Amino acid sequence: MSKLEKLIVIIESFRRTQHYECEDGFYSCPSHPDYFGNDDRTFCSCGLVRDNAKVDEALQIVQGLTMLAPDKGQAA
Numbered sequence: 001m002s003k004l005e006k007l008i009v010i011i012e013s014f015r016r017t018q019h020y021e022c023e024d025g026f027y028s029c030p031s032h033p034d035y036f037g038n039d040d041r042t043f044c045s046c047g048l049v050r051d052n053a054k055v056d057e058a059l060q061i062v063q064g065l066t067m068l069a070p071d072k073g074q075a076a
């Protein structure tokens with residue numbers, strides 16, 4: 001595995017798959033399937049959407065840097 005591939009794996013490991021869940025579903029993130037409060041179900045209060053957007057941004061930056069590299073990221 002190249003350093004570039006390793007970096008991408010590390011960044012991907014920060015991707016979150018679960019919205020915050022509380023035993024009392026009222027306090028879960030509204031986007032969690034078990035939420036039963038009154039907030040908009042499309043609203044995320046736990047930061048998952050924001051955190052994953054950062055993961056995507058980081059991957060895009062890496063991709064951009066790879067495009068700039070003379071060897072197209074084959075080495076490293």
Ligand SMILES: [Zn+2]
Binds near residue numbers: 019030031032046047
């Ligand atoms: Zn959430």
